[in-house]
Amino acid sequence: MTKTKTMNEAPTTNRALRAWVQAIAEHTRPARIRWCDGSEEERITLERDMALSGSFIELDPRTHPRSFLHRSDPTDVARTEHLTFISTPRREDAGPTNHWMSREEAQARVWPLFAGAMKDRTMYVVPYLMGPAGSPFSRVGVELTDSPYVALNLRIMTRMGRAALGHLGAAESFVRGIHSLGDLSPDRRFVVHFPETLEIWSIGSGYGGNALLSKKCHALRIASAQARAEGWLAEHMLILGLTSPEGRTHYVTAAFPSACGKTNLAMLVPSLPGWKIETVGDDICWMHPGSDGRLWAINPENGMFGVAPGTSLKTNPNAMKALAHDVIFTNVALRAGRRVWWEGMSQLDEHEIIEDWRGAKWTNGAATSPAAHPNSRFTVPLRQCPSAAGSFDLATGVPISAILFGGRRSKLAPLVYEARSFRHGVYVGATMASETTAAATGAVGVLRNDPMAMLPFCGYNMGDYFAHWMAVGKGLSRPPKIFHVNWFRTGDDGRILWPGFGDNIRVLKWILERVEGTATARESAIGLLPHERGIDLTGMDLSKDALFQLLAVDSGAWLREADGVLEFLRKFADRLPAALLAEHRSLVKRLHDSLH
Ligand SMILES: Nc1nc2c(ncn2[C@@H]2O[C@H](COP(=O)(O)OP(=O)(O)OP(=O)(O)O)[C@@H](O)[C@H]2O)c(=O)[nH]1
Ligand SMILES: O=C([O-])CC(=O)C(=O)O
Numbered sequence: 001m002t003k004t005k006t007m008n009e010a011p012t013t014n015r016a017l018r019a020w021v022q023a024i025a026e027h028t029r030p031a032r033i034r035w036c037d038g039s040e041e042e043r044i045t046l047e048r049d050m051a052l053s054g055s056f057i058e059l060d061p062r063t064h065p066r067s068f069l070h071r072s073d074p075t076d077v078a079r080t081e082h083l084t085f086i087s088t089p090r091r092e093d094a095g096p097t098n099h100w101m102s103r104e105e106a107q108a109r110v111w112p113l114f115a116g117a118m119k120d121r122t123m124y125v126v127p128y129l130m131g132p133a134g135s136p137f138s139r140v141g142v143e144l145t146d147s148p149y150v151a152l153n154l155r156i157m158t159r160m161g162r163a164a165l166g167h168l169g170a171a172e173s174f175v176r177g178i179h180s181l182g183d184l185s186p187d188r189r190f191v192v193h194f195p196e197t198l199e200i201w202s203i204g205s206g207y208g209g210n211a212l213l214s215k216k217c218h219a220l221r222i223a224s225a226q227a228r229a230e231g232w233l234a235e236h237m238l239i240l241g242l243t244s245p246e247g248r249t250h251y252v253t254a255a256f257p258s259a260c261g262k263t264n265l266a267m268l269v270p271s272l273p274g275w276k277i278e279t280v281g282d283d284i285c286w287m288h289p290g291s292d293g294r295l296w297a298i299n300p301e302n303g304m305f306g307v308a309p310g311t312s313l314k315t316n317p318n319a320m321k322a323l324a325h326d327v328i329f330t331n332v333a334l335r336a337g338r339r340v341w342w343e344g345m346s347q348l349d350e351h352e353i354i355e356d357w358r359g360a361k362w363t364n365g366a367a368t369s370p371a372a373h374p375n376s377r378f379t380v381p382l383r384q385c386p387s388a389a390g391s392f393d394l395a396t397g398v399p400i401s402a403i404l405f406g407g408r409r410s411k412l413a414p415l416v417y418e419a420r421s422f423r424h425g426v427y428v429g430a431t432m433a434s435e436t437t438a439a440a441t442g443a444v445g446v447l448r449n450d451p452m453a454m455l456p457f458c459g460y461n462m463g464d465y466f467a468h469w470m471a472v473g474k475g476l477s478r479p480p481k482i483f484h485v486n487w488f489r490t491g492d493d494g495r496i497l498w499p500g501f502g503d504n505i506r507v508l509k510w511i512l513e514r515v516e517g518t519a520t521a522r523e524s525a526i527g528l529l530p531h532e533r534g535i536d537l538t539g540m541d542l543s544k545d546a547l548f549q550l551l552a553v554d555s556g557a558w559l560r561e562a563d564g565v566l567e568f569l570r571k572f573a574d575r576l577p578a579a580l581l582a583e584h585r586s587l588v589k590r591l592h593d594s595l596h
């Protein structure tokens, strides 16, 4: 067996970290170990190596300075939820919505796959800090990976290298992630989490949430379990600052399932004059109860891993501006002259020949499948987004006035409604459902329950998670107001009724006015809705009928939905908090009453 060569001096004296790196190297047998420090020099070296090996295509430096295209293995293009496991000592602690694997089984089935897996490859030691430097809420993780693509992505997505090691110091507690591409076979692909020991094992995938372990694995699955033990919340939410023309600012979080509009809402350009949006985070939010009785939120990330298709100067100008330089694109299409393209970005000539996400010739006129993969992505530092202001770096976080839940619901859910109380809001979040998207493998467009957009990301029993939300709410003297929104409701012709994107400011405006107590609302069985004039439609071309449909509540349809909701909640058996069942019963009663 050849000896592992260490390419550079470990930039830390942390003994626990150094010993662990050694132990994993002995098992995975890399040819080389490279400690990542986050320097420019390191970036240039890794990018050059990637370009030389053919896994990076350098884009035209005039149109895309310092930017690259990566094409992942065609069988490895999205999170694989059926291969994602929570390993707790007792199966019931993972709960009915997670796949569970015992440590013994992981040791027998997954650990051997790592044996010699890094042979002939470099093992990158990637220390990363989740959260602003100096924040008491920030946490350190280290990912050992044989993918330079992962190392370069983590450099953008997190505060990587020395910043993380500085925060860690000599501490022994940090999240330990081991990642190997393995042989990329879907048959030998596993993502296993051990919340009790803060470990993550991921093998066989180089894509997104499967491989960038800081994101879904650490910041949601592991962190949600830590948050429960410590009295805070780790959520799949964007964070935005909303400032009215009068200069009043409120911070809002929103939980929408994957590919349902978080990145877009987080940086929207308001279509109403005088309003301002500030982006604090676009995917993950850690919230702590403050001594003032409010919830305070930080974005643990430092970059965006955003959905490319549908992003354009019209729908999301701030994202397009953020993509002007220093971007890693994954699985988008390539035009002549090494410029990127994706569906919805711009009009392509019918005959222009481009390369699709696999590198095959593609023309618009003769296309049978999209040129960019529907889950193609861009990785870009958040600070490049024009709407990102300093508050994403605030150690204290920002105080939250409102929480939004929402999803893709072509039917039933109105444009917006407000929960009657925090407790009712937890019920609204717990019973939310959404049509599936390309962000995970499997069928697209299937309605499924996705509580708080956390179905694939909660690292423990979801019944306990609901109870934890209730407990956190009880401890708040100034809880945020909770709303449900739906940008995706369709009319009878199957077309989406609400223009969305920049026009979502009109809904946010009503929400801000509700928070401040200046807007009225009408009672309905499901919650509080805006009056028809409550949504500011100035300068907008929306028919009266469309607005009526967007704000309609069909009690009969909601009662049918309630049957499915009850069936879903029953899965949690004795772990389901009684308060949720009580909320369910009152909803059903209100719906029945509204029919008479
Ligand atoms: N119709 C409509 N589509 C939207 C709206 N907002 C976002 N989308 C589309 O939905 C898709 C996903 O949007 P994102 O904002 O990237 O979703 P996300 O929740 O950040 O996704 P993840 O990164 O997977 O967590 C894109 O194709 C968007 O163009 C909206 O208000 N209306
Ligand atoms: O985790 C990923 O691959 C991308 C993402 O943000 C999500 O799916 O919510």
Ligand SMILES: [Mn+2]
Pocket (backbone or CB within 6 Å): 236, 257, 258, 259, 283
């Ligand atoms: Mn996401």
